[in-house]
Amino acid sequence: MASPSGSEPEKETTVAQQPGLVSGILKNQLTTIVIILLVMVALLGIFTRTFLTANNIFNVLRAFSWIAIASFGQSMVIIGGGIDLSSGSTMAFAGIITAIMLTHGLGVILSVFIGLAFGAMIGFFNGAMVSRTKLPPFIATLGMMSVLRGFCYGLTSGWPVRDLPRAFLYLGQTDLSLFIWKVPLPALIMILFVIISYLYLNKTKVGYHIYAVGGNEYAASLAGIDAPRVKYVIYTLSGFFAAIGGILMTSRLGVAAPTAAQGYELDIIAAAVIGGISLDGGEGNVWGALVGAAIMQILRNALVLMGFPAYWQPSAIGAVIIGAVMIDQYRKRRI
Amino acid sequence: MNEEMVTASTPTVMSQPILELKGICKYFGGVHALEDVDFEVYPNEIVAIVGDNGAGKSTLIKIIAGVHSPTAGKIIMNGQFVEIPSPIHARELGIETVYQELALIETRDVPSNFFLGREPTLGKAGIFVDRKKMVDDTVHTLKELGISLPSLNTLVRYLSGGQRQSLAIGRIMPWGGKIIIMDEPTAALGVKESRKVLDLVLKLKEKGCSVIVISHNMRHVFNVADRIVVLRGGRKVGERIKSQSSLDEIVKLIVGAEML
Numbered sequence: 001m002a003s004p005s006g007s008e009p010e011k012e013t014t015v016a017q018q019p020g021l022v023s024g025i026l027k028n029q030l031t032t033i034v035i036i037l038l039v040m041v042a043l044l045g046i047f048t049r050t051f052l053t054a055n056n057i058f059n060v061l062r063a064f065s066w067i068a069i070a071s072f073g074q075s076m077v078i079i080g081g082g083i084d085l086s087s088g089s090t091m092a093f094a095g096i097i098t099a100i101m102l103t104h105g106l107g108v109i110l111s112v113f114i115g116l117a118f119g120a121m122i123g124f125f126n127g128a129m130v131s132r133t134k135l136p137p138f139i140a141t142l143g144m145m146s147v148l149r150g151f152c153y154g155l156t157s158g159w160p161v162r163d164l165p166r167a168f169l170y171l172g173q174t175d176l177s178l179f180i181w182k183v184p185l186p187a188l189i190m191i192l193f194v195i196i197s198y199l200y201l202n203k204t205k206v207g208y209h210i211y212a213v214g215g216n217e218y219a220a221s222l223a224g225i226d227a228p229r230v231k232y233v234i235y236t237l238s239g240f241f242a243a244i245g246g247i248l249m250t251s252r253l254g255v256a257a258p259t260a261a262q263g264y265e266l267d268i269i270a271a272a273v274i275g276g277i278s279l280d281g282g283e284g285n286v287w288g289a290l291v292g293a294a295i296m297q298i299l300r301n302a303l304v305l306m307g308f309p310a311y312w313q314p315s316a317i318g319a320v321i322i323g324a325v326m327i328d329q330y331r332k333r334r335i
Numbered sequence: 336m337n338e339e340m341v342t343a344s345t346p347t348v349m350s351q352p353i354l355e356l357k358g359i360c361k362y363f364g365g366v367h368a369l370e371d372v373d374f375e376v377y378p379n380e381i382v383a384i385v386g387d388n389g390a391g392k393s394t395l396i397k398i399i400a401g402v403h404s405p406t407a408g409k410i411i412m413n414g415q416f417v418e419i420p421s422p423i424h425a426r427e428l429g430i431e432t433v434y435q436e437l438a439l440i441e442t443r444d445v446p447s448n449f450f451l452g453r454e455p456t457l458g459k460a461g462i463f464v465d466r467k468k469m470v471d472d473t474v475h476t477l478k479e480l481g482i483s484l485p486s487l488n489t490l491v492r493y494l495s496g497g498q499r500q501s502l503a504i505g506r507i508m509p510w511g512g513k514i515i516i517m518d519e520p521t522a523a524l525g526v527k528e529s530r531k532v533l534d535l536v537l538k539l540k541e542k543g544c545s546v547i548v549i550s551h552n553m554r555h556v557f558n559v560a561d562r563i564v565v566l567r568g569g570r571k572v573g574e575r576i577k578s579q580s581s582l583d584e585i586v587k588l589i590v591g592a593e594m595l
Contacts, residue, residue: 223452
């Protein structure tokens with residue numbers, strides 16, 4: 001059994017050294033995709049007049065903020081060794097619940113709170129299915145995806161919920177003045193949540209346990225980590241984050257449609273995967289999901305700006321997903 | 336079936352056993368994995384459990400490690416009856432286990448594995464991990480044990496078998512465990528790496544621990560063990576002080592050939 005570095009064990013040292021710059025970059029999928037993102041931005045800046053305008057940039061930011069926020073929760077689930085296919089439906093459901101509460105005159109704060117609580121509750125239920133009844137996460141959340149979509153249609157009889165109060169629309173439609181820019185509120189909320197998620201996942205004890213359970217659940221359990229509890233935490237957070245995204249989406253669109261966010265779960269998962277979060281669990285971080293979501297939206301934006309018919313967008317996104325994962329695997333093999 | 340030959344006179348300091356198992360049975364449905372086994376661990380000794388596949392070795396140590404509960408029998412620690420319903424309880428009693436499957440997280444770096452499940456935290460709130468302490472303590476312990484790893488930031492995935500085993504053994508050191516259980520610590524290791532791991536086992540004894548080792552490798556057993564317990568078909572069929580036994584005798588006990 002030779003050590004992978006090829007050196008004799010005797011010559012190795014126990015010094016806590018940082019990896020070298022080059023290998024550090026290679027080892028880090030995040031760096032790779034940030035470079036891809038920057039190249040995309042640079043090319044678009046050169047080849048289109050409109051891309052690098054503050055207006056367009058903020059439009060792009062606003063457009064992927066919902067997906068990105070939901071993706072942070074999804075990332076925690078995937079890093080913890082699971083998957084949450086119900087996140088798109090949860091977005092729609094939380095939006096509809098909030099909208100229904102609003103139309104019953106419940107006030108913005110209370111309505112949003114109830115919408116978020118429902119999202120967290122759905123996540124908690126997913127967690128229960130996965131950790132108590134031992135359902136495979138794919139099946140449990142696939143079922144939940146469909147159940148929730150049914151609720152969305154059933155509660156609204158298939159009609160969109162309209163006439164939401166102006167105070168609620170403020171959430172998704174306002175721009176806040178920041179230095180010389182007017183930054184969309186959803187983008188700021190997204191930045192806030194990526195920081196919180198990063199600190200939670202990478203600096204706290206629970207975060208360490210999420211990585212451990214996703215990396216090797218059996219080993220984590222032997223080490224005394226309460227794996228079922230970790231699963232409750234990640235699925236609940238995923239539901240909660242999806243609800244935030246769904247409520248922001250509803251506020252932006254000004255209407256809660258039962259058909260909203262259909263297929264978003266795949267975008268949410270794709271953002272995480274492009275960002276270097278392995279579907280095997282235990283690896284990656286939420287910055288990757290943020291950049292992954294950004295790459296997908298910039299690609300969509302670019303195709304529009306360059307005059308491609310919108311019909312071709314799914315093909316481009318699909319190609320990016322495949323490419324990103326191939327790069328990731330190539331990188332892992334080389335080390 | 337042979338009766339035990341050695342009971343009272345083990346050559347190392349013969350005080351009270353720190354751990355005693357009496358009449359332990361473990362049934363999995365109709366399978367009798369262990370049948371009326373007595374087993375003792377004395378302070379500061381290395382005791383090896385040997386036997387063929389299915390002899391009940393792993394079941395026995397899993398009972399001590401809190402992974403399985405015995406169907407019948409008593410466990411006595413330092414003169415008191417105890418129950419070990421979970422690995423966490425075992426740790427609280429000072430029993431640390433190095434599992435055959437290694438139980439490391441391949442996608443995490445060295446300190447994260449070193450402190451797996453017991454990450455130190457900052458302040459009283461206990462929320463944020465004290466990464467600096469993790470790194471410092473890991474470096475300290477690895478140095479003390481003479482374990483060398485390429486870099487602490489390396490993911491365990493990129494460590495060799497011997498490095499992983501060293502890490503798995505090294506990480507139990509700081510917790511003050513009195514009894515260390517090792518399931519096949521040298522399985523799947525090369526000659527040189529096995530040597531290092533066996534040195535670690537001896538070092539643990541030097542530091543005042545008692546070590547329970549399971550191994551198929553009789554040479555390794557005779558290298559380190561003070562006492563050898565032989566299981567066959569879920570029963571204890573013999574117990575020997577190493578210095579008063581021979582490889583030949585132990586092998587005969589394992590396979591069940593009649594002793595003359």
